[in-house]
Amino acid sequence: MKNQQVIIDSLPKGKLTAANYRLAEADVAEPGAGEVLVKTIAFAITAGTRAGLQGSASYAGAPQTGIVMNGTGVGTVIKSNDGSFGAGDSVVGPTGWQAYSIHKAKALTKIPTAHQPVDYLGPLGVNGLTAYFGLLEVGQPKAGETVMVSAAAGSVGHIVGQIAKIKGCRVVGVCGDDAKANVLTSDLGFDVAVNYKDANYRQSLKDATPNGVDVYFDNTGGMILGSALFRMNVGGRIACCGVVSQYDTDSPEPGPKGVPGLLVNKRITMRGFLVFDYAAHYAEAREEIAGWLKSGQLKALTDEVKGLAAAPGAFVDLLAGGNLGTRIVRLDG
């Protein structure tokens, strides 16, 4: 049995290109004691993994070449040497960009048969949980408040905005494309969506937030974070989730003006978080999110690509803002 893999061939200098990756074939090994062999159904491409290719070590570890590209995937158990999994189970875990992977049982989570496996890459997976905990626990929005979210049409952002609507907030999304902006307001219930690439972005944001911003969910850092700081209300909260504006480069910009001056003047709390810190509460969160999906209050946008060979290009395109919702690479046909 042969495994197809996408290998990190070289670390990007400047912007990432598809040439930083190569396709490879390898034998599929036998799972050892307590291990599980998984055949990938699909994996998600997320901007945050770009940080793992940057010069300095991030929470994802120091960058490395010659290894399979990392990523969260869903798959089917082929063979299990652990009592908690059996052949045919659907699972989610750190499959990476490859057709088969072997895991310690504790690295995998079983997906209940009631759910579609790919939902565990979107609203019921890391992206949905990040939106849920980042907005509700870090942002602490109250009904009637204004919530602003950047990369609003992205895998996390489009869920953040919808949860904020469920909680009774006014929701302003920032994205880089008018077509995306239209989806956010027409299909997902955002009150306003503004395009940060417009020349009059700052004025549009001001018009979109007549009562200021109480909670800003930051997926981008950079200029959009800077614009949010000027719109924040006294006592506002900024949930720092990601820094996509600074990933695809080897010379990240300095922080925005107004840090820390505006934090002081407006008594703003800026708090970084990682979803893994909330692992003890995933089950309740998934239950609530699944309920919203079922009732139609929450819609998951998925942006599908087919086949391993398409993954590097799809990642490059995602970093340029090409995705609408969660970008998933399907290997199941």
Next chain:
Amino acid sequence: MKNQQVIIDSLPKGKLTAANYRLAEADVAEPGAGEVLVKTIAFAITAGTRAGLQGSASYAGAPQTGIVMNGTGVGTVIKSNDGSFGAGDSVVGPTGWQAYSIHKAKALTKIPTAHQPVDYLGPLGVNGLTAYFGLLEVGQPKAGETVMVSAAAGSVGHIVGQIAKIKGCRVVGVCGDDAKANVLTSDLGFDVAVNYKDANYRQSLKDATPNGVDVYFDNTGGMILGSALFRMNVGGRIACCGVVSQYDTDSPEPGPKGVPGLLVNKRITMRGFLVFDYAAHYAEAREEIAGWLKSGQLKALTDEVKGLAAAPGAFVDLLAGGNLGTRIVRLDG
């Protein structure tokens, strides 16, 4: 009866100079109904008031010329048209840089006869309360943790470090002068003090914080904030109190690198605060601080200057780091 005043004659372009001020003489008016006439004993010069002279409006309001320079002072009531004050009472309030001032009664706080009035410009005044609430409420230090404070020999910083020691923390002060550093460690009990002007500052800070930094009390912003971000531990707290590195200029720098990337990776909370938000708890805080002063656990450093004419130069010098502790201008001889 004549009043001597320091007037803001022009707004600074670039760095503040004494020529931005002029001395003036005016008649002392009669206090109206509910008003109190106060003769200034002394006032404090604090870096934060420099922000009020910058181009954009801060919490201190938009900059303005032709008015008396603002500042907190202590004084003696000369005449009172309000039942809560009587001639001879010592009070603290927004006297500004002048010999006499008239206030609505509610703008003044009576100083108990048990205390020295000038202590209400230092440890029992806004500076001490800022240190107290910023460290304890925003920073939330626990015994055994490492607390770092910038402008550590300043009016707020030298109190922050001592309160952190009282709470059982390891305390690292950052200042810009070896003589100040020596006072912090020899006289005030700081564990280490490092000089940010040294060429090897970053390495010295690293050596001074072998277990990282759990709480950083930021009085400066800029490069020192940037250096702190790299030393913060997971779950660290940054209390944003002031931005003295960016006040004395009309072209403030961008924020430090690592905002928001390091906040995410290390789940850091950065929170701006103003002491006025804690006004409901001033009384308890003053009681606790007074206890520490009495027991000798807390020493207040005061840096005195005599006479109104010296105030502008003393402010310019303070912005260049010339003060050790709270800089006070005495008008009482």
